[in-house]
Amino acid sequence: MTGYVTIDESLCKGCALCVTVxxxxxxxxxxxxxxxxxxxxxxxxxxxxxxxxxxxxxLCPEAALRxxxxxxxx
Amino acid sequence: MxxxxxxxxxxxxAAVRAGCEAYFGYPITPQNEALEHLARRMPELGRVFVQAxxxxxxxxxxxxxxxAGVRAMTSSSSPGMSLMMExxxxxxxxxxxxxxxxxxxxxxxxGNIAPAQSDYQQMVKGGGxxxxxxxxxxxxxxxxxxxxxxxxxxxxxxxxxxxVVLADGSLGQMMEPAELPPLQPLRPRPSWALTGxxxxxxxxxxxxxxxxxxxxxxxxxxxxxxxxxKAHEVRLVEDRLDDARLAxxxxxxxxxxxxxxxxxxxxxxxxxxxxxxxxxxxxxEAQLRRLAERVEAVLVVEMxxxxxxxxxxxxxxxxxxxxxxxxxxxxxxxPEEILSVIRRCPQLCQEVAR
Amino acid sequence: xxxxxxxxxxxxxxxxPDTLTPVPTHYCPGCTHGIAHRLVAEVIDELGVRxxxxxVAPVGCSVFAYRYFNCDFAQAAHGxxxxxxxxxxxxxxxxxxxxxxxxxxxxxxxxxxIIHAAARGENLTVIFVNNAIYGMTGGQMAPTTLAGQRTxxxxxxxxxxxxxxxxxxxxxxxxxxxxxxxxxxxxxxVVNIKRAKKAIRIAFEVQQRGLGLSLVELxxxxxxxxxxxxxxxxAWIKDEMVPVYPLGDFKLPKEA
Numbered sequence: 001m002t003g004y005v006t007i008d009e010s011l012c013k014g015c016a017l018c019v020t021v022x023x024x025x026x027x028x029x030x031x032x033x034x035x036x037x038x039x040x041x042x043x044x045x046x047x048x049x050x051x052x053x054x055x056x057x058x059l060c061p062e063a064a065l066r067x068x069x070x071x072x073x074x
Numbered sequence: 075m076x077x078x079x080x081x082x083x084x085x086x087x088a089a090v091r092a093g094c095e096a097y098f099g100y101p102i103t104p105q106n107e108a109l110e111h112l113a114r115r116m117p118e119l120g121r122v123f124v125q126a127x128x129x130x131x132x133x134x135x136x137x138x139x140x141x142a143g144v145r146a147m148t149s150s151s152s153p154g155m156s157l158m159m160e161x162x163x164x165x166x167x168x169x170x171x172x173x174x175x176x177x178x179x180x181x182x183x184x185g186n187i188a189p190a191q192s193d194y195q196q197m198v199k200g201g202g203x204x205x206x207x208x209x210x211x212x213x214x215x216x217x218x219x220x221x222x223x224x225x226x227x228x229x230x231x232x233x234x235x236x237x238v239v240l241a242d243g244s245l246g247q248m249m250e251p252a253e254l255p256p257l258q259p260l261r262p263r264p265s266w267a268l269t270g271x272x273x274x275x276x277x278x279x280x281x282x283x284x285x286x287x288x289x290x291x292x293x294x295x296x297x298x299x300x301x302x303x304k305a306h307e308v309r310l311v312e313d314r315l316d317d318a319r320l321a322x323x324x325x326x327x328x329x330x331x332x333x334x335x336x337x338x339x340x341x342x343x344x345x346x347x348x349x350x351x352x353x354x355x356x357x358x359e360a361q362l363r364r365l366a367e368r369v370e371a372v373l374v375v376e377m378x379x380x381x382x383x384x385x386x387x388x389x390x391x392x393x394x395x396x397x398x399x400x401x402x403x404x405x406x407x408x409p410e411e412i413l414s415v416i417r418r419c420p421q422l423c424q425e426v427a428r
Numbered sequence: 429x430x431x432x433x434x435x436x437x438x439x440x441x442x443x444x445p446d447t448l449t450p451v452p453t454h455y456c457p458g459c460t461h462g463i464a465h466r467l468v469a470e471v472i473d474e475l476g477v478r479x480x481x482x483x484v485a486p487v488g489c490s491v492f493a494y495r496y497f498n499c500d501f502a503q504a505a506h507g508x509x510x511x512x513x514x515x516x517x518x519x520x521x522x523x524x525x526x527x528x529x530x531x532x533x534x535x536x537x538x539x540x541x542i543i544h545a546a547a548r549g550e551n552l553t554v555i556f557v558n559n560a561i562y563g564m565t566g567g568q569m570a571p572t573t574l575a576g577q578r579t580x581x582x583x584x585x586x587x588x589x590x591x592x593x594x595x596x597x598x599x600x601x602x603x604x605x606x607x608x609x610x611x612x613x614x615x616x617x618v619v620n621i622k623r624a625k626k627a628i629r630i631a632f633e634v635q636q637r638g639l640g641l642s643l644v645e646l647x648x649x650x651x652x653x654x655x656x657x658x659x660x661x662x663a664w665i666k667d668e669m670v671p672v673y674p675l676g677d678f679k680l681p682k683e684a
Contacts, residue, residue: 003438004438010450011444011452013456014457015458016659017658020659055618059463059617060462061455061457061458061460061463061466062452063445063462063466064444065442066442067440068440069438069439070439098515122519126511126544127541127547128540130508130541131540131544132511134505134508134511134515134541135511135515137505137508137511138514138517139515140515141502141515141516142515142520146519160505164505268482268501268502268520270479270480270520270523271499276497276499278494278500280501281503282503
């Protein structure tokens with residue numbers, strides 16, 4: 001795996017812009033709702049395909065995503 | 075040391091002396107000399123002067139500077155004051171200090187550029203939307219105009235309110251000997267001001283309270299502030315009232331004209347005196363109530379169609395008959411006219427007829 | 429489960445900027461206000477100027493912007509933010525003062541204030557969020573509403589003969605000598621969002637250099653009042669708004 005994202009449940013509004021923009025289709029609307037009634041987004045990445053490109057975080061209006069990436073040593 | 079000063083220049087320079095750090099104005103007759111004086115003086119002292127694009131913009135620039143915790147001022151005349159009402163409501167709703175000088179002229183609408191007192195209700199009752207009051211001072215001489223401008227800054231800062239100096243075109247234009255105070259240093263910024271959140275949590279200044287109960291609490295806070303102001307800041311001049319049977323109630327220039335008439339009336343043996351509020355808000359209600367119990371009649375003289383009259387009638391509450399004499403539209407009531415009204419006062423006529 | 433554990437050896441490459449408070453916003457899901465707020469906050473973080481920045485929030489959906497930015501903030505009357513910001517900046521010349529205004533605010537009731545702030549060359553930064561509608565009040569026609577666009581006050585679609593033509597703010601303001609940096613960007617996809625962020629950064633740097641008014645117009649969406657999904661709304665920006673409001677640089681600082 002070279003990339004990973006987490007979604008802050010207190011901020012996510014389930015707008016699904018990250019879902020549409022992920023180039024690998026790794027984000028999906030979950031079957032869970034936040035305490036405010038928004039449908040959560042989750043990362044489903046069984047094949048470790050996430051590259052940490054951060055396009056999801058670039059689109060997120062709530063700044064709810066944290067992006068991790070394996071950064072090669074210099 | 076006294077110097078011959080034009081009213082508009084006097085209040086503008088008084089503001090400078092009082093440590094006004096920012097002035098935002100717009101040309102409108104009859105107060106333009108103030109704008110012009112400050113256009114020269116503020117840059118001389120490295121302070122802020124902006125001629126705004128409108129009175130709407132000017133009062134909002136004051137609002138911004140007030141948020142930054144500086145002594146800020148604007149001045150205008152009646153039609154311009156109408157444009158400022160929104161800004162005044164926001165200033166009041168944000169607990170901010172500011173000084174506003176209104177050099178009143180004939181109206182309504184564009185009216186004319188001659189002196190009037192027809193903004194009394196607009197200023198004394200708040201003017202803009204919402205439950206708030208402005209602190210209103212009413213000078214009658216160029217010296218008082220200077221003193222009230224300085225006082226306005228102090229009171230605005232002390233209570234975090236808008237203080238208005240309510241004058242008229244004749245006071246703005248006349249030239250009289252008066253003394254300016256010495257130049258005061260600029261004030262440090264208060265801790266609530268917007269100055270950049272360096273080493274402290276951010277400050278937010280807003281007048282929004284979406285929750286009605288929170289808005290009500292804020293309004294109670296404003297009312298408590300006004301109660302403090304009422305308890306401590308009433309100012310008035312009482313002249314020849316000790317043995318008066320007729321009390322003339324008048325403010326500003328009308329008060330000054332009435333005083334001349336009263337001097338002449340006294341010379342004719344008429345027992346008349348002058349009750350001249352210096353603060354229109356807070357109005358000297360207790361003092362007027364006590365006076366109304368003593369005198370036989372009250373005559374309100376104003377340069378409008380009867381605005382302070384309504385407050386006087388309310389306060390006097392039937393303790394003595396209240397009558398009114400006014401000229402408006404820019405016409406000034408001359409002392410001879412006021413004197414002839416005084417002479418015709420029924421309560422005084424009984425004595426004279428004897 | 430809240431947050432999954434990270435694999436050993438990964439670096440955190442993106443997280444919420446410090447200049448955003450941890451408060452969840454009231455904006456609709458998918459509203460680009462969130463993106464614009466985030467970009468401004470990221471720029472403030474990167475420039476290291478959080479403690480010397482003062483924002484002015486207008487009337488509009490973003491009236492509560494002061495809840496979401498971790499810096500000094502004032503709330504302005506409708507349209508008046510550039511005047512208020514003028515007062516704030518003139519007495520705080522070392523602070524960075526920015527306004528954040530929608531089209532109903534800046535391009536309608538606030539036209540005089542923005543034009544004259546530009547004319548005076550005030551050293552302010554204006555973030556202009558253009559979503560062609562009045563969002564907060566329920567979707568009425570705005571000066572930037574497109575011809576034929578249906579809103580609650582143009583229910584048959586904006587009729588140019590009776591309801592006028594969309595106002596092109598960036599073009600208009602670029603004519604003013606005191607305006608130093610006037611650009612239009614868009615928030616409809618990743619590439620454009622990145623370009624928008626660069627423009628916002630330059631705008632703040634223009635203020636730091638005291639060159640005059642900087643304004644970044646951001647084509648934005650209003651999914652709720654456009655009656656679209658967030659995704660469809662972004663596509664509408666690209667397909668319908670960009671042809672009317674071309675992206676580009678309308679005024680650049682003269683200084684090299």
